[in-house]
Amino acid sequence: MTIDQASFEPVYRQLARILREQIQAGQLPPGAALPSEASLSQNFGVGRDAVRDALASLRSEGLVITTRGIGTFVREQATDLTVVRVGAGTRVAARVATADERLALGLPEGTAVLATSEAGRPDELLPADRTIIEVDDD
Numbered sequence: 001m002t003i004d005q006a007s008f009e010p011v012y013r014q015l016a017r018i019l020r021e022q023i024q025a026g027q028l029p030p031g032a033a034l035p036s037e038a039s040l041s042q043n044f045g046v047g048r049d050a051v052r053d054a055l056a057s058l059r060s061e062g063l064v065i066t067t068r069g070i071g072t073f074v075r076e077q078a079t080d081l082t083v084v085r086v087g088a089g090t091r092v093a094a095r096v097a098t099a100d101e102r103l104a105l106g107l108p109e110g111t112a113v114l115a116t117s118e119a120g121r122p123d124e125l126l127p128a129d130r131t132i133i134e135v136d137d138d
Helices: 013-022 037-045 048-060 099-105
Strands: 063-065 071-072 082-088 089-098 110-117 124-127 131-135
Touching: 013 037, 013 048, 037 048, 048 063, 082 124, 099 124, 110 131
Parallel strands: 082 131
Antiparallel strands: 063 071, 089 110, 110 124
16 A cells, blocks of 8 residues: 555655554554654555654554554553443543543553443542443443
């Protein structure tokens, strides 16, 4: 796959799409290292800013994890799902976790959290990629 410099689609989105397709097809399996920014830039003929933006997009989707000084890796998909039952009046909001919340929950960058709020109970923060919310009809 190549980048179409004449396309109206920004090059970083094209690169993110190419890498996403490689991840989804298993060409880049969970735990695999992505090529370095310099290598991606050279191989696809795009600037480093486009590579950084593409990787940021994949991180925000929860597909990759970047560790400064080490590299970017395909993220392992969560297999240990937890079912959380909540009452009919419970409010659940999805949002991006703060750095402190990611640290406390052991979440990689780009993972969303679910914040549940129910009258008379303290708010609960749950990792969105490993939680299924079921609403009790009672």
